Each structure stands twice: as C-alpha cells, then as structure tokens.
Amino acid sequence: MKNKFTLKLSVYLIPVLLTMMIASCKKDHNVKIAEPxxxxxxxxxxxxxxxxxxxxxxxxxxxxxxxxxxxxxxxxxxxxxxxxxxxxxxxxxxxxxxxxxxxxxxxxxxxxxxxxxxxxxxxxxxxxxDWRAFVGIDNNTGLVSTGDGIYPLNLQNVTLGGKIGGVDGEVGDLIKAGNYIFALSQSNGVVVLNATTYAVVKTIPGLEVAFARSKDGAIWAAGGTQLVRIDPATLVVQVITVPFTVNGSWGAWHPGSITASTTENAIFLAKNGPYNGGTQVYKYTAANAASFTTPFVTVPTGKEMYGAGLAYNEKLNQLVVSTVKSGYGTNYSVNDLYFYDPSSGAQSKDISYTGYYFPATFVFH
The missing domain is CATH 2.40.10 (Thrombin, subunit H)
Structure with a gap:
C-alpha cells in the first residue's frame, strides 16, 4: 500500500514541481542586470x-x-x-x-x-x-558658493534659495564632514557652518587653498606658510609649518590645489606661484618630518600645472596631474595628463593632447 501511495503522490507532485521550476526559470530570465x-x-x-x-x-x-x-x-x-x-x-x-x-x-x-x-x-x-563650488547636504538640498556668498540649492527642482547669512564676499571650495560644512572665504579663510542651521560656528583665518579629506577623516587646508588639519568633530586645529608660500587663486579662482590619499594619511599640495601654476607637488605625512624638504613630484621641464592641477584617484590609487606648456599664448594649447604612483612618486603614464582647453579640475565617481 505504501508503494502504491508513493507512486500516486509522485504522479501528482512531479507535474506541479516541473511547473514551479519552469515558472522560476521564466522569472530568472526576466531579471535584468544593469549595464555599465x-x-x-x-x-x-x-x-x-x-x-x-x-x-x-x-x-x-x-x-x-x-x-x-x-x-x-x-x-x-x-x-x-x-x-x-x-x-x-x-x-x-x-x-x-x-x-x-x-x-x-x-x-x-x-x-x-x-x-x-x-x-x-x-x-x-x-x-x-557667478558660481564657484557645490556640496551636497542631503537628498533634497545642497549648497552653492558664489562670487558673493553661499546659497542653498533645491536638488529636486534645481532652484536657488536665499543667501545664507554670515558669509559675504567671494567663497570658493566647500566640503561637508559630520555636523559641519567647511567653506573657503576670500576674506575670512575657512568658515565653518553648522550643517543644519548654517550658522557660523568658527573661522580659521589666513587659509587660501582647500579642501582635502584624509584617510582618518580630517579636513585639510593651507595658506601662507601653514598647512592645517581640522578635526571634523571637535574643530580643533593643528598647524604644520610649510617652508614656502602657499598661494591661492582668488584673482582667477579655481578649485584648490590640494588632495589626499585614501590608502594612507597623506596630503598632496602643489607649490603654485601667485599668478601661475607650479611645477612641484609635496607629499605631507605626520610620520615624515622631512615631508617638505624635497618635492614628491616635479613635472617635466617646460611644463606647469594649470587649474587645480592635481587630484587623487581613489579607484586606481593614482595621483593625476594636468599641465600646460610654460609661458603664454600658444603654449596653453599644449596639454599633458600625467599619472603618478602616490607611494613612490614614479610617473606611470603621460597623455599628451592639443587644444585650448584650460583644464580646471578632475571629477571622479
């Protein structure tokens, strides 16, 4: 009896199981994998x-x-x-x-x-x-810096709100960390805003180049003869003396020539002139007391950085540098994109191209 019952049950169950398997396969075929x-x-x-x-x-x-x-x-x-x-x-x-x-x-x-x-x-x-920079705050709001202050931007309909109080004049780079927004002001250096109320909670004068976020989450800026590390939780500032003048770009603003590694606590800072791009990049680490003794990277002879000039590519762990031919006029049509190892400073690639592009900055996903 048991064998007969099992046989009868199998007769009914097998078609049901087959139907379920076919339906499952059909569902699997309907699943679409997102293309790059x-x-x-x-x-x-x-x-x-x-x-x-x-x-x-x-x-x-x-x-x-x-x-x-x-x-x-x-x-x-x-x-x-x-x-x-x-x-x-x-x-x-x-x-x-x-x-x-x-x-x-x-x-x-x-x-x-x-x-x-x-x-x-x-x-x-x-x-x-007269736009400068943008930083996202949440899914609905961002902030935009301009030639005259900072404004909220509605991200859903791309419309501008009223000017934020307490920050006037030209404002450049922006970055958000924890409960604060850091803004680079021509007149006041780094201005720290409460990320919820936008009230000014601190100013750090004398800074002209910003911002970088190091592996440990600290925010970095520079200006004059100082490189500063800002704790994004306590806002405590640590000052590192730089043996050369760190020049900003307020006369013809571009994003700051400073960037940071995500594999080590290292800051890369370009030594730019007051009116032109530099030829040297320095790498600062707290563990290396001689960080500013010699440049980490010197671009090839006859070239100089333009715009921000450098950026760290986290995906490939590379330092990317953009240059033009030194000088003026037609020299600006001679461009190079250099790739460097952020650990050794060795150049790994050079992409040369021509045209009056005037590269301002890099953007990574």
Whole structure:
C-alpha cells in the first residue's frame, strides 16, 4: 500500500514541481542586470574653455582605452550648451549619481546623470550668475558658493534659495564632514557652518587653498606658510609649518590645489606661484618630518600645472596631474595628463593632447 501511495503522490507532485521550476526559470530570465554606464569606467576633466572664444567643455578619460574624449556634454545633449563664451566652466563634482557643473562669470549651473551625461536640470545662464563650488547636504538640498556668498540649492527642482547669512564676499571650495560644512572665504579663510542651521560656528583665518579629506577623516587646508588639519568633530586645529608660500587663486579662482590619499594619511599640495601654476607637488605625512624638504613630484621641464592641477584617484590609487606648456599664448594649447604612483612618486603614464582647453579640475565617481 505504501508503494502504491508513493507512486500516486509522485504522479501528482512531479507535474506541479516541473511547473514551479519552469515558472522560476521564466522569472530568472526576466531579471535584468544593469549595464555599465557609458561614462562609468573612467573620470572627467572639467575644462574652463578659452575665454571669449568658446565655452568650457567636459572631457572623459576611459580606463580601458587609455584615451581622453573631449566635449562629451555637448555630444550627449544636442542643442544644449554651456554658453556664454565669456563664462568659464570651473567646477564639477558627483553627488548622488548626478554630475554638477558650475561656471563663473554668467554661465549656467547644469546637472546631468553621471553615467550618461544626459542633462536633467539647470539654472540658465545669466549675467548675475557667478558660481564657484557645490556640496551636497542631503537628498533634497545642497549648497552653492558664489562670487558673493553661499546659497542653498533645491536638488529636486534645481532652484536657488536665499543667501545664507554670515558669509559675504567671494567663497570658493566647500566640503561637508559630520555636523559641519567647511567653506573657503576670500576674506575670512575657512568658515565653518553648522550643517543644519548654517550658522557660523568658527573661522580659521589666513587659509587660501582647500579642501582635502584624509584617510582618518580630517579636513585639510593651507595658506601662507601653514598647512592645517581640522578635526571634523571637535574643530580643533593643528598647524604644520610649510617652508614656502602657499598661494591661492582668488584673482582667477579655481578649485584648490590640494588632495589626499585614501590608502594612507597623506596630503598632496602643489607649490603654485601667485599668478601661475607650479611645477612641484609635496607629499605631507605626520610620520615624515622631512615631508617638505624635497618635492614628491616635479613635472617635466617646460611644463606647469594649470587649474587645480592635481587630484587623487581613489579607484586606481593614482595621483593625476594636468599641465600646460610654460609661458603664454600658444603654449596653453599644449596639454599633458600625467599619472603618478602616490607611494613612490614614479610617473606611470603621460597623455599628451592639443587644444585650448584650460583644464580646471578632475571629477571622479
């Protein structure tokens, strides 16, 4: 009887199990695996553009191809531009999978998808615009620095709110850490804001180049003959003496020529001139008392950094440096993108290209 019962049960169960397996397979076939974004496997170079002759552009360095492709924003957005030609595209950053592009001197603030570069919002160009930098606060709000103070930005509809009190004049780089927002002010150095109320809680004068976030979470800035480490929880400041003058870029602002490693507590700082880019990068670590004795990287003879000039690429653990040919005029059309080992300072690659791009900064996913 037991065998007959088992046989009968099997007759009924097997079709049911087969049906369930087929249905499961069909469901599996309907699962779609997200394809890599067109601009996912690489990083962006934000270019100022040749003032008065054309707008800024966005280039893309492809890791797999080892090539640099220019003007990807206009290629992906036919009919849309970063005009006017008298503006300078100076800043870019990725926040919540969106690329924010900001122009000085009347240009637009543009938001795109960071993988496709398709535009999803903008504040149109206007003579009153004078953008500097952007930092995200949460899913709905960001802050934008300008030639006159800081403003909240609604991230859902890309609209500007009223000016934040307590911070006037030109403001450049921004970074958020914990409960605070750090802003670089031309008149007051580093201004620390409460991240919720935007009230000013501290100022650190004398600083002109910012910001970097080291592996331990500390925030770094520099100016004059000092490099400072700011504890983002207590706001305690540690000052390290630098044996040369750290110059800012307020006369023709660009993002700060300072960056940090994520594999060690190391800060990379460019030694720029007061009116031009430098040729040397120094690497500071607390463990190395001779950090500023000799430069960590010296770019090839006849070249000088332009714009921010350097950035740390966390994905590939590389120090990336952009240069133009030293001098003026047609020299600005001679560009190089150098890649250095952040541990040894050895150069691993050089991408040479021509054109009046005037590279401002790098943007990584």
């Amino acid at each position: 974004g067109k601009y996912e496997n690489g990083f962006f170079v934000v270019n100022e553009g040749w003032f008065g002759h054309g707008t800024g552009t966005v280039s893309f360095f492809d890791y797999s191809k080892g090539t640099l492709t220019d003007s990807i924003f206009t290629k992906e957005n036919p009919g849309k531009t970063l005009d006017p030609a008298t503006s300078s595209l100076e800043f870019g950053t990725v926040y919540n999978h969106k690329l924010y592009l900001l122009s000085k001197a009347g240009g637009p603030l543009v938001v795109t998808d960071d993988l496709s570069l398709k535009e999803i919002g903008r504040i149109a160009a206007a003579t009153s615009n």
